[in-house]
Amino acid sequence: MINRESGVFQTSYQGDMAVYPLPLAKIALGLTLAALLLVPLGLAGNDHLLSILNTIALASIGAIGLNILNGYTGQISLGQGAFMAVGGYTAAILSARYGMPFWFGILAGGSMAALVGALFGIPSLRIKGLYLAVATLAAQLIIEWTINHVPWIGGGAQSSIYVDSPRLLGFVFNTELRRYYLILVFFLLAYFGAQNLVRSRVGRAFIAIRDRDVAAEIIGVNIFKYKLLAFAVSSFYAGVAGALWTYYLRIANYENFTLAVSVEYLTMVIIGGLGSVLGSVLGAIFIKLLPIALDLTVISIAKNVFGISYENVANFLANFQLLVFGALIILFLIVEPEGLARLWENVKRYFRLWPYSY
Amino acid sequence: MAFFLDLITNGLLVGLMYSLVAVGFVLIYKATSIMNFAQGDLVMFAGYIAAVMLGLKGMPIWLMVILLCAGMVLLGFVLERGILRPMVGQPLVSVIMVTIGLSFVLQGLVTIIWGGSTRELPLPVRVAPYTLGPALISPINLVAALIALLFLLAFGLFFTRSRLGVAMRAVADDQQASMIVGIRVSRVFALSWAIAGLAAAAGGIIWGNMLGVDRLLALVGLKVFPVVILGGLDSIGGAIVGGLIMGAVESVASGYLDPYVGGGTKDFIPYVLMILVLFIKPHGFFGHETIERV
Numbered sequence: 001m002i003n004r005e006s007g008v009f010q011t012s013y014q015g016d017m018a019v020y021p022l023p024l025a026k027i028a029l030g031l032t033l034a035a036l037l038l039v040p041l042g043l044a045g046n047d048h049l050l051s052i053l054n055t056i057a058l059a060s061i062g063a064i065g066l067n068i069l070n071g072y073t074g075q076i077s078l079g080q081g082a083f084m085a086v087g088g089y090t091a092a093i094l095s096a097r098y099g100m101p102f103w104f105g106i107l108a109g110g111s112m113a114a115l116v117g118a119l120f121g122i123p124s125l126r127i128k129g130l131y132l133a134v135a136t137l138a139a140q141l142i143i144e145w146t147i148n149h150v151p152w153i154g155g156g157a158q159s160s161i162y163v164d165s166p167r168l169l170g171f172v173f174n175t176e177l178r179r180y181y182l183i184l185v186f187f188l189l190a191y192f193g194a195q196n197l198v199r200s201r202v203g204r205a206f207i208a209i210r211d212r213d214v215a216a217e218i219i220g221v222n223i224f225k226y227k228l229l230a231f232a233v234s235s236f237y238a239g240v241a242g243a244l245w246t247y248y249l250r251i252a253n254y255e256n257f258t259l260a261v262s263v264e265y266l267t268m269v270i271i272g273g274l275g276s277v278l279g280s281v282l283g284a285i286f287i288k289l290l291p292i293a294l295d296l297t298v299i300s301i302a303k304n305v306f307g308i309s310y311e312n313v314a315n316f317l318a319n320f321q322l323l324v325f326g327a328l329i330i331l332f333l334i335v336e337p338e339g340l341a342r343l344w345e346n347v348k349r350y351f352r353l354w355p356y357s358y
Numbered sequence: 359m360a361f362f363l364d365l366i367t368n369g370l371l372v373g374l375m376y377s378l379v380a381v382g383f384v385l386i387y388k389a390t391s392i393m394n395f396a397q398g399d400l401v402m403f404a405g406y407i408a409a410v411m412l413g414l415k416g417m418p419i420w421l422m423v424i425l426l427c428a429g430m431v432l433l434g435f436v437l438e439r440g441i442l443r444p445m446v447g448q449p450l451v452s453v454i455m456v457t458i459g460l461s462f463v464l465q466g467l468v469t470i471i472w473g474g475s476t477r478e479l480p481l482p483v484r485v486a487p488y489t490l491g492p493a494l495i496s497p498i499n500l501v502a503a504l505i506a507l508l509f510l511l512a513f514g515l516f517f518t519r520s521r522l523g524v525a526m527r528a529v530a531d532d533q534q535a536s537m538i539v540g541i542r543v544s545r546v547f548a549l550s551w552a553i554a555g556l557a558a559a560a561g562g563i564i565w566g567n568m569l570g571v572d573r574l575l576a577l578v579g580l581k582v583f584p585v586v587i588l589g590g591l592d593s594i595g596g597a598i599v600g601g602l603i604m605g606a607v608e609s610v611a612s613g614y615l616d617p618y619v620g621g622g623t624k625d626f627i628p629y630v631l632m633i634l635v636l637f638i639k640p641h642g643f644f645g646h647e648t649i650e651r652v
Contacts, residue, residue: 076451123633127640129450130393130591134583135636138629141580145626149619214650263458270455319469326462333452333459334444 019195036188040180050176056288057180057187058245063268063280064194065237070266071274072198073230074210075124079117079136080238080265082143085257087113087239089153092161092252102166102247106186109243110236116143117235124227128213140259147254160253163246179248186244190237194277197233206230210275267325271332273341282340290328291321360493365613366606367493373605374506375499375564379578380585380597381513382557388530388592389550392442392453396461398579400555404430404562405571406468409477419482427559434555438548465573474573479566502564509560510598513553517594526550530592584628588635590645599643604628 008023010016020026043049066080087109094100094108120139124132147154155161165174166182173182197203205226208216217223246252264287272283298317302308336342383397394400404426411422441460445453484497517523528536529546537543565578585604589596611627641647 070451074449076454120633123636123640127636130387130454131587131636131640133393133450133454134587135633137580137583138633138636141629142626142633145622145629149622149626266451266455266458270452274449274451315474316470319466319474321466322462323466323470326459326464326466329459329462330441330456333448333456334441337448337452 019199033188036184040177044177047176050180052288052292054176054180054183054248056285057183058241058248059265059268059284059288060281061187061190061244062238062241062265063272063284064190064277065234065241066265067269067272067274067277067280068194068197068206068237069230069234070269071276071279072203072210073206073227075121075227075230076129076133077136077231077234078133078259078262078266079120079139079143080234081257081259081261082140083113083117083235083238084242084245084261085143085147085254086116086235087242088246088252088257089147089155089161089242090239091243092155092163092246093153095163095247096161101168103168105163105247106240106243109246110239113239113242114232114236117238118228118232121228121231124231125224137259140262144254144258147257154254155252158253160251162251165250166247173247183244183248186240190240191277191281194237194280198277202226202229207275267329271329271339273339276339276341278344279339279341282344286340290325294321294324361613362610364493365609367490367495368499369606369609370602371495371499371503371605372609373602374503374598375561375568375601376578376581376585376605377598377601378502378506378509378557378564379561380582380589380601381510381594382554382561383582383586384589384592384594384597385513385550385557386554387586388594389526390442390547392445392457393591394554395454395457395579396464397554397558397582398576399461399464400430400433400558401561401565401578402571402573402575403433403464403468404555404559405479405566405575406472406477406562408559408563408566409479409571410472412479413477423559423563426563427556430555430559430562431552432555434552435548437555438551442551443544443547461576461579465576469573476570476572479563479571481563481567483567498567502568505560505564509557510594513594522546522549581628584632586642587632588642590642592646593642593644596642596644604631607631 008021010021015021020029040050040053043053062080062084066077069075069077087106090112091102091105091109094105095102100108116139120136123135127135148159165172167173171178173179198206205216205221208219208221209223209226209230213223242257245256249256268283268287269280270283271286272281273279295317298320299313302313332339379397379401382400383394386392386394386397407429408422408426411417411425412419437460441456442453445456481498481501483501487494487496488500489495515523517527525536525541526546526549528539528541529543533543536546561578562575565575569575569578581604585600586597587600588603589598589600608624608628612623615623615627635642
């Protein structure tokens with residue numbers, strides 16, 4: 001069978017060490033990639049669905065970044081939104097004021113965010129756990145405040161900076177579909193980049209720090225260096241996501257990077273599964289689809305059962321979303337603390353010996 | 359100078375009100391090692407209930423206070439039992455997330471039930487300010503400070519004189535050792551949440567009166583972090599001193615700097631101070647420094 005280890009004989013170390021050692025995994029990967037490339041073509045013109053896909057892909061990049069820091073290195077961060085803001089505003093300033101191309105804006109945004117993230121990561125040398133969570137909370141609030149009160153950074157009133165659609169060699173990414181492919185490239189880079197990172201020497205060091213920092217130090221992991229690196233890498237992801245988000249919306253606005261957004265990313269990572277790259281993506285899908293699904297159900301129930309029009313239910317809806325969101329976080333943490341990634345593992349494990357599981 | 363004194367006095371008074379919210383926070387952290395990100399939302403929730411009850415016809419204020427305190431204590435018990443006990447042994451970030459989830463639930467709940475508009479929470483207190491030398495002090499600040507002091511005094515007595523209070527301190531110090539000497543640790547956990555509910559009730563009445571009751575009242579919870587970090591996460595005395603310092607610093611800074619930066623210093627300076635404290639003295643002034651042994 002193609003989905004089992006038995007019968008699959010690796011004859012080289014490379015084959016044995018591969019990210020996807022089983023034939024089924026390779027096929028599934030190929031199919032997924034093909035679907036990611038081709039399905040949106042069929043959706044061309046359906047901007048609503050495409051925009052959902054884009055949002056999910058963008059959120060996944062940020063969530064993967066946070067998972068590297070939180071799930072793999074064990075450092076809690078409540079500042080992911082702010083680091084996204086650093087990337088987003090850096091890109092917007094470079095593009096809108098200095099006419100830099102978008103790829104430069106994204107790189108610069110990521111680097112700037114990495115720098116700022118590492119700066120706020122410095123306290124992690126001395127403090128950990130809850131104290132660190134509070135330090136990153138301060139980072140979030142300070143960065144948010146700076147954007148709102150320093151006109152050169154935030155663009156003055158409304159704290160927003162407009163940018164043009166990204167263009168590359170004369171090709172303008174001005175439709176939802178074109179932007180999808182742009183974002184997809186970065187999403188794939190982020191996904192496979194992270195998957196390889198966590199298997200590398202650096203990733204092993206991260207995990208060692210997470211599991212027992214003292215033990216990690218004793219076996220020769222330079223804790224300070226790797227903690228800062230984790231902050232930098234994670235913030236780089238956040239910065240890239242923020243910059244892309246800015247180019248996608250063609251506006252940098254702090255409302256997309258508030259504390260609530262940071263918490264949302266933390267939720268994605270936790271619901272998806274701490275310490276799982278795939279989990280980050282699953283979490284992003286779940287968290288981004290949840291409000292949409294909720295909207296549809298509530299509106300249809302209101303209309304068909306109670307005969308209430310959308311206008312009257314809109315206010316209720318926002319609060320109901322908040323309520324369900326919070327309740328789901330609590331429920332998930334109590335019932336399945338290891339998240340969606342664990343559920344997926346369980347499914348795979350079930351089918352591993354299926355149908356002869358005894 | 360007069361301006362400075364005015365700022366300091368009012369800052370200290372507001373600081374005491376911060377301390378009140380911070381005490382609930384510190385209590386939970388001390389006894390259960392959980393950082394409660396929903397403390398501000400508990401305050402908001404209490405504020406809403408107080409405002410709604412006062413809105414009822416013929417409800418005397420003393421009855422409202424008693425009902426509110428009872429209700430918040432009960433809520434504390436329920437929360438501990440229902441959502442925090444299952445989280446024992448989970449990673450820190452999960453426990454934090456549970457309290458954040460709780461804060462969402464509370465915020466969603468109050469607005470669904472009572473609407474999003476700001477409610478007033480009138481207390482029978484004089485509005486016109488007293489003059490004390492150069493400082494203008496509004497009576498409500500004074501009352502609030504008084505309530506805060508009373509509460510803090512009561513907590514102090516409770517922790518040093520009563521059996522339960524001593525048990526709570528023992529649990530905070532070493533959970534296993536207290537289990538061995540026969541303290542019911544789970545009961546102490548529940549109790550600390552109940553007391554935090556009580557502190558939230560007091561905070562809800564005072565802050566609700568100051569700021570008006572709506573969802574933004576929960577933001578008071580964010581202000582608590584600088585206070586407790588400054589004083590030390592697990593020190594009740596630290597929460598008081600931290601509150602006083604933070605109140606004074608915030609008031610003075612916003613008095614002198616606001617004209618230059620266009621307002622909002624209040625929401626900025628505390629966090630900068632907090633980061634500095636974390637750099638220099640991570641466990642605050644009175645916090646218990648954990649020493650790791652291999």
